[in-house]
Amino acid sequence: MRxxxxxxxxxxxxxxxxxxxxxxxxxxxxxxxxxxxxxxxxEELARGLQEKGYDVSFFQVNVADRESVDEMVTxxxxxxxxxxxxxxxxxxxxxxxxxxxxxxxxQKVLDVNLTGVFHCTQAVxxxxxxxxxxxxxxxxxxxxxxxxxxxxxxxxxxxxxxxMTKTWAKELGRKGINVNAVAPGFIETGMTAKVPEKVMAQxxxxxxxxxxxxxxxxxxxxxFLASDEANYVNGTVxxxxxxxxx
Numbered sequence: 001m002r003x004x005x006x007x008x009x010x011x012x013x014x015x016x017x018x019x020x021x022x023x024x025x026x027x028x029x030x031x032x033x034x035x036x037x038x039x040x041x042x043e044e045l046a047r048g049l050q051e052k053g054y055d056v057s058f059f060q061v062n063v064a065d066r067e068s069v070d071e072m073v074t075x076x077x078x079x080x081x082x083x084x085x086x087x088x089x090x091x092x093x094x095x096x097x098x099x100x101x102x103x104x105x106x107q108k109v110l111d112v113n114l115t116g117v118f119h120c121t122q123a124v125x126x127x128x129x130x131x132x133x134x135x136x137x138x139x140x141x142x143x144x145x146x147x148x149x150x151x152x153x154x155x156x157x158x159x160x161x162x163x164m165t166k167t168w169a170k171e172l173g174r175k176g177i178n179v180n181a182v183a184p185g186f187i188e189t190g191m192t193a194k195v196p197e198k199v200m201a202q203x204x205x206x207x208x209x210x211x212x213x214x215x216x217x218x219x220x221x222x223x224f225l226a227s228d229e230a231n232y233v234n235g236t237v238x239x240x241x242x243x244x245x246x
Contacts, residue, residue: 001029012090014042020215026054063116113157169235185241208243
Protein backbone atom coordinates (compact mmCIF):
# COMPACT_ATOMS: atom_id res chain seq x y z
CA MET A 1 0.00 0.00 0.00
CA ARG A 2 1.34 3.38 -1.00
CA UNK A 3 0.29 5.29 2.13
CA UNK A 4 0.52 2.59 4.78
CA UNK A 5 0.12 4.07 8.29
CA UNK A 6 0.35 7.66 7.05
CA UNK A 7 -2.03 10.17 8.63
CA UNK A 8 -3.71 12.47 6.12
CA UNK A 9 -5.99 15.45 6.60
CA UNK A 10 -8.19 16.14 3.59
CA UNK A 11 -10.28 19.32 3.68
CA UNK A 12 -13.51 19.59 1.75
CA UNK A 13 -13.91 15.84 2.19
CA UNK A 14 -17.70 15.73 2.48
CA UNK A 15 -18.20 15.29 -1.24
CA UNK A 16 -16.77 15.46 -4.74
CA UNK A 17 -13.01 15.38 -5.14
CA UNK A 18 -12.36 15.46 -1.39
CA UNK A 19 -14.42 12.36 -0.71
CA UNK A 20 -12.87 10.54 -3.67
CA UNK A 21 -9.46 11.35 -2.22
CA UNK A 22 -10.47 10.16 1.25
CA UNK A 23 -11.56 6.80 -0.13
CA UNK A 24 -8.48 6.33 -2.31
CA UNK A 25 -6.09 7.35 0.47
CA UNK A 26 -7.81 5.00 2.94
CA UNK A 27 -7.68 2.16 0.42
CA UNK A 28 -3.94 2.77 0.13
CA UNK A 29 -3.47 2.34 3.88
CA UNK A 30 -3.72 5.90 5.21
CA UNK A 31 -5.51 6.93 8.38
CA UNK A 32 -7.72 9.68 6.99
CA UNK A 33 -9.07 12.72 8.81
CA UNK A 34 -11.99 13.88 6.69
CA UNK A 35 -12.42 17.60 7.42
CA UNK A 36 -15.38 19.65 6.26
CA UNK A 37 -17.91 22.23 7.42
CA UNK A 38 -20.83 19.96 6.48
CA UNK A 39 -21.15 17.74 9.56
CA UNK A 40 -24.18 15.69 8.55
CA UNK A 41 -22.88 14.69 5.13
CA UNK A 42 -19.29 14.32 6.32
CA GLU A 43 -20.18 11.98 9.17
CA GLU A 44 -22.41 9.90 6.92
CA LEU A 45 -19.68 9.48 4.31
CA ALA A 46 -17.10 8.68 6.98
CA ARG A 47 -19.38 5.97 8.42
CA GLY A 48 -19.69 4.45 4.97
CA LEU A 49 -15.92 4.18 4.68
CA GLN A 50 -15.61 2.84 8.21
CA GLU A 51 -18.09 0.10 7.31
CA LYS A 52 -15.72 -0.91 4.53
CA GLY A 53 -12.99 -1.37 7.15
CA TYR A 54 -11.11 1.85 6.49
CA ASP A 55 -9.51 3.91 9.27
CA VAL A 56 -11.24 7.25 8.76
CA SER A 57 -12.73 9.86 11.08
CA PHE A 58 -14.68 13.04 10.47
CA PHE A 59 -13.67 16.41 11.93
CA GLN A 60 -15.74 19.54 11.47
CA VAL A 61 -13.82 22.61 10.34
CA ASN A 62 -14.37 26.04 8.89
CA VAL A 63 -11.09 26.65 7.08
CA ALA A 64 -11.79 30.39 6.97
CA ASP A 65 -11.74 30.49 10.79
CA ARG A 66 -8.28 30.02 12.32
CA GLU A 67 -9.63 28.92 15.70
CA SER A 68 -11.71 26.22 14.00
CA VAL A 69 -8.67 25.04 12.04
CA ASP A 70 -6.47 24.92 15.15
CA GLU A 71 -9.12 22.92 17.00
CA MET A 72 -9.41 20.46 14.11
CA VAL A 73 -5.65 19.95 13.93
CA THR A 74 -5.44 19.46 17.72
CA UNK A 75 -8.19 16.84 17.52
CA UNK A 76 -6.47 15.01 14.66
CA UNK A 77 -3.21 14.93 16.60
CA UNK A 78 -5.04 13.67 19.66
CA UNK A 79 -6.64 10.89 17.62
CA UNK A 80 -3.66 9.84 15.50
CA UNK A 81 -0.54 11.29 17.11
CA UNK A 82 0.94 12.78 13.94
CA UNK A 83 0.13 14.40 10.59
CA UNK A 84 2.02 13.24 7.51
CA UNK A 85 -0.11 14.67 4.71
CA UNK A 86 -2.33 17.72 4.26
CA UNK A 87 -4.55 18.03 1.20
CA UNK A 88 -5.93 21.58 0.97
CA UNK A 89 -8.92 20.61 -1.15
CA UNK A 90 -11.71 22.78 0.31
CA UNK A 91 -13.01 25.45 -2.03
CA UNK A 92 -16.11 27.41 -3.03
CA UNK A 93 -17.32 29.56 -5.91
CA UNK A 94 -19.41 32.73 -5.98
CA UNK A 95 -19.35 33.48 -9.69
CA UNK A 96 -20.37 36.82 -11.21
CA UNK A 97 -19.19 39.15 -13.91
CA UNK A 98 -16.86 41.86 -12.59
CA UNK A 99 -19.47 44.63 -12.84
CA UNK A 100 -21.86 42.63 -10.66
CA UNK A 101 -19.46 40.93 -8.25
CA UNK A 102 -20.15 42.03 -4.69
CA UNK A 103 -17.37 42.75 -2.24
CA UNK A 104 -18.92 40.18 0.12
CA UNK A 105 -18.76 37.41 -2.50
CA UNK A 106 -15.24 38.41 -3.49
CA GLN A 107 -14.07 38.24 0.12
CA LYS A 108 -15.92 34.99 0.94
CA VAL A 109 -14.10 33.11 -1.81
CA LEU A 110 -10.76 34.56 -0.71
CA ASP A 111 -11.46 33.57 2.89
CA VAL A 112 -12.07 29.91 2.03
CA ASN A 113 -9.93 29.25 -1.04
CA LEU A 114 -6.84 31.27 -0.16
CA THR A 115 -6.79 32.21 3.51
CA GLY A 116 -8.12 28.74 4.35
CA VAL A 117 -5.12 27.14 2.66
CA PHE A 118 -2.82 29.40 4.67
CA HIS A 119 -4.63 28.59 7.93
CA CYS A 120 -4.50 24.82 7.46
CA THR A 121 -0.91 24.71 6.26
CA GLN A 122 0.41 26.90 9.05
CA ALA A 123 -1.57 24.89 11.62
CA VAL A 124 -0.10 21.50 10.60
CA UNK A 125 3.41 22.83 10.15
CA UNK A 126 4.68 22.30 13.73
CA UNK A 127 3.71 18.62 13.62
CA UNK A 128 5.41 18.11 10.26
CA UNK A 129 8.53 19.97 11.36
CA UNK A 130 8.70 17.79 14.48
CA UNK A 131 8.61 14.70 12.25
CA UNK A 132 11.16 16.14 9.84
CA UNK A 133 8.96 15.30 6.87
CA UNK A 134 5.56 15.94 5.38
CA UNK A 135 3.49 16.42 2.26
CA UNK A 136 1.36 19.47 1.55
CA UNK A 137 -0.86 19.29 -1.51
CA UNK A 138 -2.79 22.39 -2.55
CA UNK A 139 -5.66 22.61 -4.99
CA UNK A 140 -5.34 25.27 -7.67
CA UNK A 141 -7.28 25.30 -10.95
CA UNK A 142 -6.78 25.95 -14.63
CA UNK A 143 -8.83 29.10 -13.93
CA UNK A 144 -5.92 30.35 -11.84
CA UNK A 145 -3.59 29.96 -14.82
CA UNK A 146 -5.58 31.37 -17.74
CA UNK A 147 -8.50 33.10 -16.00
CA UNK A 148 -12.17 32.45 -16.62
CA UNK A 149 -15.12 34.67 -17.42
CA UNK A 150 -17.21 35.40 -14.33
CA UNK A 151 -14.58 34.10 -11.90
CA UNK A 152 -12.55 37.12 -10.78
CA UNK A 153 -12.57 35.92 -7.18
CA UNK A 154 -12.06 32.22 -7.88
CA UNK A 155 -9.28 32.77 -10.42
CA UNK A 156 -7.51 35.17 -8.05
CA UNK A 157 -7.52 32.60 -5.25
CA UNK A 158 -6.31 29.77 -7.44
CA UNK A 159 -3.49 31.89 -8.86
CA UNK A 160 -2.62 32.81 -5.28
CA UNK A 161 -2.48 29.13 -4.34
CA UNK A 162 0.18 28.59 -7.01
CA UNK A 163 2.24 31.44 -5.59
CA MET A 164 1.98 30.11 -2.04
CA THR A 165 2.82 26.59 -3.20
CA LYS A 166 6.04 27.67 -4.86
CA THR A 167 7.00 29.90 -1.93
CA TRP A 168 6.42 27.16 0.63
CA ALA A 169 8.25 24.62 -1.52
CA LYS A 170 11.33 26.85 -1.32
CA GLU A 171 10.94 27.51 2.40
CA LEU A 172 10.11 23.99 3.54
CA GLY A 173 11.86 21.67 1.10
CA ARG A 174 15.11 21.72 3.07
CA LYS A 175 13.09 20.76 6.16
CA GLY A 176 11.81 17.56 4.55
CA ILE A 177 8.39 18.89 3.55
CA ASN A 178 7.34 18.64 -0.09
CA VAL A 179 4.79 21.20 -1.25
CA ASN A 180 2.97 20.78 -4.54
CA ALA A 181 -0.31 21.71 -6.18
CA VAL A 182 -2.83 20.10 -8.49
CA ALA A 183 -4.66 22.25 -11.04
CA PRO A 184 -7.89 20.50 -12.08
CA GLY A 185 -9.68 21.31 -15.28
CA PHE A 186 -13.41 20.75 -15.71
CA ILE A 187 -14.35 17.98 -13.27
CA GLU A 188 -17.71 16.30 -12.74
CA THR A 189 -18.62 17.78 -9.35
CA GLY A 190 -21.34 19.89 -7.75
CA MET A 191 -19.60 23.01 -9.05
CA THR A 192 -19.79 22.01 -12.71
CA ALA A 193 -23.32 20.65 -12.25
CA LYS A 194 -24.47 24.27 -11.84
CA VAL A 195 -23.04 25.31 -15.23
CA PRO A 196 -25.72 25.86 -17.91
CA GLU A 197 -25.75 23.21 -20.65
CA LYS A 198 -24.85 25.68 -23.40
CA VAL A 199 -21.89 27.01 -21.43
CA MET A 200 -20.74 23.47 -20.63
CA ALA A 201 -20.77 22.57 -24.32
CA GLN A 202 -18.53 25.56 -25.02
CA UNK A 203 -16.22 24.56 -22.19
CA UNK A 204 -15.86 21.01 -23.47
CA UNK A 205 -14.79 22.33 -26.86
CA UNK A 206 -11.63 23.55 -25.10
CA UNK A 207 -10.79 20.05 -23.82
CA UNK A 208 -8.79 17.83 -26.21
CA UNK A 209 -10.20 14.74 -24.48
CA UNK A 210 -13.70 16.17 -25.11
CA UNK A 211 -15.15 15.18 -21.73
CA UNK A 212 -15.27 16.14 -18.10
CA UNK A 213 -12.81 14.60 -15.69
CA UNK A 214 -13.90 12.46 -12.74
CA UNK A 215 -13.21 13.28 -9.07
CA UNK A 216 -11.03 10.16 -9.00
CA UNK A 217 -8.76 11.69 -11.65
CA UNK A 218 -7.82 14.48 -9.24
CA UNK A 219 -7.74 12.18 -6.22
CA UNK A 220 -5.22 9.94 -7.99
CA UNK A 221 -3.01 12.98 -8.63
CA UNK A 222 -3.19 13.78 -4.91
CA UNK A 223 -2.24 10.16 -4.20
CA PHE A 224 0.83 10.34 -6.41
CA LEU A 225 2.05 13.54 -4.76
CA ALA A 226 1.44 12.07 -1.29
CA SER A 227 3.27 8.83 -2.05
CA ASP A 228 6.98 7.96 -1.97
CA GLU A 229 6.88 7.94 -5.77
CA ALA A 230 6.91 11.75 -5.57
CA ASN A 231 9.84 12.05 -3.15
CA TYR A 232 11.72 14.36 -5.52
CA VAL A 233 8.71 16.38 -6.65
CA ASN A 234 8.57 19.82 -5.03
CA GLY A 235 7.06 23.14 -6.08
CA THR A 236 5.24 21.55 -9.00
CA VAL A 237 1.76 22.38 -10.29
CA UNK A 238 0.35 19.18 -11.78
CA UNK A 239 -2.29 19.94 -14.41
CA UNK A 240 -5.06 17.35 -14.59
CA UNK A 241 -7.27 18.95 -17.20
CA UNK A 242 -7.67 16.73 -20.26
CA UNK A 243 -5.10 18.80 -22.13
CA UNK A 244 -6.56 22.30 -21.81
CA UNK A 245 -3.23 23.84 -20.86
CA UNK A 246 -1.21 22.45 -23.78
